[in-house]
Amino acid sequence: MSELKRCFRDRPPEALDLEQWQTTVDLISQIYGTACGAIVQFSGDEFIALSTSSNDDNFLGPGDAWAWEIKSFCRRVVESRNLLYVNNAAGEEEWSDAPPVCSGPVRSYLGFPIFWPDGEVFGTICSIDTKSTEYEESFVDLMGQLRDLVSGELQHLWDIEKLQQVAITDSLTGLYNVRGVKSLGQQRINDQQRFGLELGLIYFDVDNLKRLNDNFGHHKGDDCLVALAEALQSSFRKTDIIARIGGDEFLVIALCQAGSEGELKRSCEDVGNRFRARFSNQYADIKLAVSFGLHCFSAGEAGDLDAMITKVDQLMYQDKKKIKPD
Incomplete structure (x- = not known):
């Protein structure tokens, strides 16, 4: 609808x-x-x-x-x-x-x-x-x-x-773009305050996408981005805001009950599994993977959307330093 x-x-x-x-x-x-x-x-x-x-x-x-x-x-x-x-x-x-x-x-x-x-x-x-x-x-x-x-x-x-x-839509993936996040993200913050919920933000980034582009061309990189968009849509709810906010950077905003961080983390891991399965027989030397940063903001923490995005972006970089499964 x-x-x-x-x-x-x-x-x-x-x-x-x-x-x-x-x-x-x-x-x-x-x-x-x-x-x-x-x-x-x-x-x-x-x-x-x-x-x-x-x-x-x-x-x-x-x-x-x-x-x-x-x-x-x-x-x-x-x-x-x-x-x-x-x-x-x-x-x-x-x-x-x-x-x-x-x-x-x-x-x-x-x-x-x-x-x-x-x-x-x-x-x-x-x-x-x-x-x-x-x-x-x-x-x-x-x-x-x-x-x-x-x-x-x-x-x-x-x-x-x-x-x-x-x-407000990204032309490649069909997801929301930065403008869409700015518009709808504030609505989610307002809803969180109104209903006393937490607001989960997850920042995703593709590992080694530049190597893929350099070796196989940007059209293959675009295929990779579309695959991640599809994995996000399959793993998260239709009511969640899913957006591409940069070249290979994606954001999910989800209203959730307190204590839902574990459930969101499982959804993030499901995204990674779907993405790796998609490319399991391709580009083996490049080791394509997904890194993510997740935090559930309480009503007291939420407010400045840009600051919230910066926080999960930093958490994503911490995850990127970890060794990913093949």
Whole structure:
């Protein structure tokens, strides 16, 4: 799941123009003469009304939610990935027992799916009424056009996120870069203070990479860096910040419970084992290996990210002086 989708799952991002969406749902209510115009988000296990029309007789408010398990019109739209128009729900056997109908005021529903740019369903845009309706085809088409306006806003946000990801991502490995560490690292420090956790920092460096570059070319060195990035991603959690911060220097930032240093050390050793296994039959004379420096910072120690990185960098150099296994 992208960071943008995670943000929407918790709350709409600040870049989103909810006032424009409010104008859209109010327009639905006015044009269709309906009790409720709404843009509804699908979050995986529930539906949440993000924007609802401001007319006095609207029965659905912003923030109202209902579970996926409940039989609903929005669920059918998401499942089918297609429009749904039910003009007289109470008179249709398929819908007469749906909770919004038999226990609620809904009698008519017209909705379209809204998609993320990658094709995943974001939610629905809909006109919901407390009376039966007879919409002409042009009204159905208009709802599709309004859906396209909302989709355009999501595309805009998607493009912004992609630009931001380019700015904080290392082009070779796909990991975060120094800019990403500066941005996200401070967030982890704030989270540590908030939840009373420790913050584990690990500094990694490839041993003898220069010899590999000199003897076999920089493209082989790049293969080595990509292999280390893959080992880091396999050995650490998806929630950990994993970054390439220099030529052959990598950093991991992990929120952890007190006393977790041993567990993190095992993950570091796993990285080294994976890396050596990758090159066990290559470059035997060069003795490629990984050195690391690890420290878990308590809430009292954490604060200056640069100073924390310097500390684990120094610990890494101490490890580099040790004799590594073949």
